[in-house]
Amino acid sequence: MVAVLWRRLGIAAASLLPFAWITYRAITQQLGADPAKTIVLFTGEWTLYFLFMTLSVTPLVRLAKWRWLMTHRRMLGLFALFYALCHLAAYLVFILGLDFSRFAAELVKRPYITAGFPAVLILIALGVTSTKAMMRRLGKRWQPLHRLAYLALSLGWVHVFWQIRSSYFEAAVYGAITGVLLGLRGYWSWKRAQNARSVSTP
Amino acid sequence: MLIKQTESVSENDVTPEAVYRDRRRFMRMALAGGALAAAPLAGAKPSFVADAPVQTGPAWLSQRIEEAQAQQTPVEDKLTPYEHVTSYNNFYEFGYDKSDPAKHASALKPHPWKVEIAGHAEKTGRFNLEDLLGKVTLTERVYRLRCVEAWSMVIPWVGFELGELLKQFQPSSKAKYVAFETLYAPEQMRAQGSAFSTIDWPYREGLRMDEAMNPLTLLAVGLYGKVLPNQNGAPLRLVVPWKYGFKSIKSIVKIEFTEKEPPTSWNISAPNEYGFYANVNPKVSHPRWSQASERRLPSGLFSPNIIDTQMFNGYGEQVAHLYKGMDLRKYY
Numbered sequence A: 001m002v003a004v005l006w007r008r009l010g011i012a013a014a015s016l017l018p019f020a021w022i023t024y025r026a027i028t029q030q031l032g033a034d035p036a037k038t039i040v041l042f043t044g045e046w047t048l049y050f051l052f053m054t055l056s057v058t059p060l061v062r063l064a065k066w067r068w069l070m071t072h073r074r075m076l077g078l079f080a081l082f083y084a085l086c087h088l089a090a091y092l093v094f095i096l097g098l099d100f101s102r103f104a105a106e107l108v109k110r111p112y113i114t115a116g117f118p119a120v121l122i123l124i125a126l127g128v129t130s131t132k133a134m135m136r137r138l139g140k141r142w143q144p145l146h147r148l149a150y151l152a153l154s155l156g157w158v159h160v161f162w163q164i165r166s167s168y169f170e171a172a173v174y175g176a177i178t179g180v181l182l183g184l185r186g187y188w189s190w191k192r193a194q195n196a197r198s199v200s201t202p
Numbered sequence B: 001m002l003i004k005q006t007e008s009v010s011e012n013d014v015t016p017e018a019v020y021r022d023r024r025r026f027m028r029m030a031l032a033g034g035a036l037a038a039a040p041l042a043g044a045k046p047s048f049v050a051d052a053p054v055q056t057g058p059a060w061l062s063q064r065i066e067e068a069q070a071q072q073t074p075v076e077d078k079l080t081p082y083e084h085v086t087s088y089n090n091f092y093e094f095g096y097d098k099s100d101p102a103k104h105a106s107a108l109k110p111h112p113w114k115v116e117i118a119g120h121a122e123k124t125g126r127f128n129l130e131d132l133l134g135k136v137t138l139t140e141r142v143y144r145l146r147c148v149e150a151w152s153m154v155i156p157w158v159g160f161e162l163g164e165l166l167k168q169f170q171p172s173s174k175a176k177y178v179a180f181e182t183l184y185a186p187e188q189m190r191a192q193g194s195a196f197s198t199i200d201w202p203y204r205e206g207l208r209m210d211e212a213m214n215p216l217t218l219l220a221v222g223l224y225g226k227v228l229p230n231q232n233g234a235p236l237r238l239v240v241p242w243k244y245g246f247k248s249i250k251s252i253v254k255i256e257f258t259e260k261e262p263p264t265s266w267n268i269s270a271p272n273e274y275g276f277y278a279n280v281n282p283k284v285s286h287p288r289w290s291q292a293s294e295r296r297l298p299s300g301l302f303s304p305n306i307i308d309t310q311m312f313n314g315y316g317e318q319v320a321h322l323y324k325g326m327d328l329r330k331y332y
Helices: A002-027 A035-063 A067-095 A100-109 A111-128 A132-146 A148-161 A169-200 B017-032 B059-067 B100-107 B129-133 B162-167 B209-213 B265-269 B316-323
Strands: B114-119 B125-128 B139-146 B151-161 B177-182 B204-208 B218-223 B237-239 B252-258 B293-296 B306-308
Touching: A002 A035, A002 A067, A035 A067, A035 A148, A035 A169, A067 A111, A100 A111, A111 A132, A111 A148, A132 A148, A148 A169, B059 B129, B059 B218, B114 B129, B125 B129, B139 B218, B139 B237, B151 B162, B162 B209, B162 B218, B177 B209, B204 B209, B209 B316
Parallel strands: B114 B252, B151 B293
Antiparallel strands: B114 B125, B139 B151, B151 B218, B177 B204, B177 B252, B218 B237, B293 B306
């Protein structure tokens, strides 16, 4: 039990490091000509990284048998939500100056924002329903609901892909990771279906 | 009913350029102390603020740039600090992040430099930069630069009118367009070797002949009264202030007079997003974002500095006549 607590603290502290780093750079004015954009890009990238980490937990538990990781999946997911909220807040405050009519226009005009915003809404819904009490209340519906994380990640990738200007590199790397993580789920559910059939047919 | 208040005007916005420049000169004098105080500061020398590492060039070029008379178009905008102009820009030959050019452009060797003049003209051939500059008058011009990504800067360039140079090669009546090409040298420009690039190197740009001959169109060799840094397109780059920044091709090695509209890099890469003309136009959106406003850099965190984008980037008086009768929605 004590080990779990220490691991929790360690993961939480490590997860806050990117936030501390960007805050430090902002306060000491080391973010260059366009600090707003730098912060928005940075927090957006870390949202994706935490989504990757969260969705890597199940494969690592199943394939590498790192069962201890499962205990920490929720915290990683909540940090994905944390960075997504930072990303959205930085965009609203630093880029749009809290001009919500402009936000409405951007939501319609910029397809990548049209894709990104629902991803944040999904993460909020998943964060709110991540507690033990909510798990009990939702019962069997909890897991299908939390599979929306796959949709959030896919939308996140589309959000990056639609901003490509000069290089496919980032989108290609993120796409490959997303493909592996979602592909594994697809493969497992296909195998489950196969097994179910072979069990039912004598 | 709510009455929308007009934006308050800060002191910087109303400081006339001349006063602003004088203050800079005063600050430089105060900062530099003895060494620089001896230099003649009273003349119309280009402004400079030493807030970032400065690249040096050959003495003949530095001298020419320093001698350039400040003959700028009046601009009421505040200059973007040297540090930001030289550390935040797109120069995809060096990488796709805006900090990459400043990091990796030191591999470029801008001196000595040759430019090939080709196509429909009486005189063609390969010329040393030094010889080309021998035929023109250098001046300082403060221009707004509007990036197609909806951010903008205000930059004091040192250069010469492109038309002044082009005339000397005596283009023929077949010369309807001018095509430009950037250096192709993957050993100097690291991202030219990338397999993930959306651009087919070398970078190419072009102008219609009348656009090229417009007195606003500049070939720059300097910035803030100093030699043009590598990351900003040394030693020779185009500046077309009424068009989106990507038209202003950097590190030019070839200028060709053509009869047909030349292919241009971004247009080849994404024809529905980037046109040949690429005039700054708040009414024609990029397919992925609006062009109605821009963020003037440097932008503060709690003052995003969003301003309305002006037609032709505010240079309509000088260039609107070039596009009379043209549908600018079709020719974006």
